[in-house]
Amino acid sequence: MIESGFPIVEVPDMDAAMRFYHDALGTAVVYRYPVEGDPVFVTLQAGASQLGLGLAENATAGEGAGMLLWFYLDDVDQATAALEAAGYLVIEPPDDSPWGERVAMVSDPFGTRVRLATRIDPQPEEE
Template structure:
């Protein structure tokens, strides 16, 4: 049985990936290879989870690629707005869901869909 999972996003441009995942989303670098020079692999700490970025020439993503990354953030509206100001496409504007989350969707520089979410208080069934 599976003990844990570690998603790795293959990217064609590590600098652009780091500007999105590290700089714009505020993750922390916990590992990079090689340690000096241009990295070909980076592990990022995203809250209690980790995400890998691996340089892969010709890597493609985008809508329909079969992958969605999901991040819980402190403020969906502000995070979405900050990413839009930085030039990243907003796929879905922030909205409340019937199951009790506020969500939006953005795209990374390569078209990978990234869901931003936050639990709403109170939950709809608690109102």
Template sequence: MTIQPIIITSDLDRLLNFYTKLFGAVEKYRIPDGEPAFFIGLQIDDTELGLVIDRDVEVGTAGRVLLSFDVSDVDALLDQVEALGGRVQGPPNDMSWGQRVAHIFDPDGNAVNLTSS
């Protein structure tokens, strides 16, 4: 069994740019093949992330889903978030269990954690 998180967005290209540039996501496929796409499947290391378009979806408020990315350097990625259209919620914190954690929002307002051990 595989579980794939899928983000619903009104601007597919904006989120594609954000996740590609910030996390090095690689486009695996799009449906339909070619333009305009309804769905884009991304590969980020050994994880898949889906982006699907719904022009009527309201953006800007975080939903009930939190995406968490384990990255090599939280601080280095924080410097890129706002330039790519996201928003940094606050400075990173060193947690008592040994992780460094920062909370950000993608350009649609989806909550994203950046963590490193």
């Protein structure tokens, strides 16, 4: 039986990945290997969750790769605007969803889709 798990995104360029996931999204580095020099693996704390970044020369991502990352933020509009200003692709601008969240979709530097969301108060009533 599985006890726990966390996603690891394989990336061809760790510096570009860190600029997006650490610098732009504001995660915290909790582990890096090796400790000195250029990392080949990093674990990031993203709120209550963790995300791994692993250097993989031939890593591929993008539409059709079968992976979507989802992060809840305090302010999806501000985060999306900051990512766009930093040059990242906004696939879907922030919009209110029928399930009670404000959501946007951006792309990391390698084409991995990243959904950003903020819960809306009040939640829609169930029918």
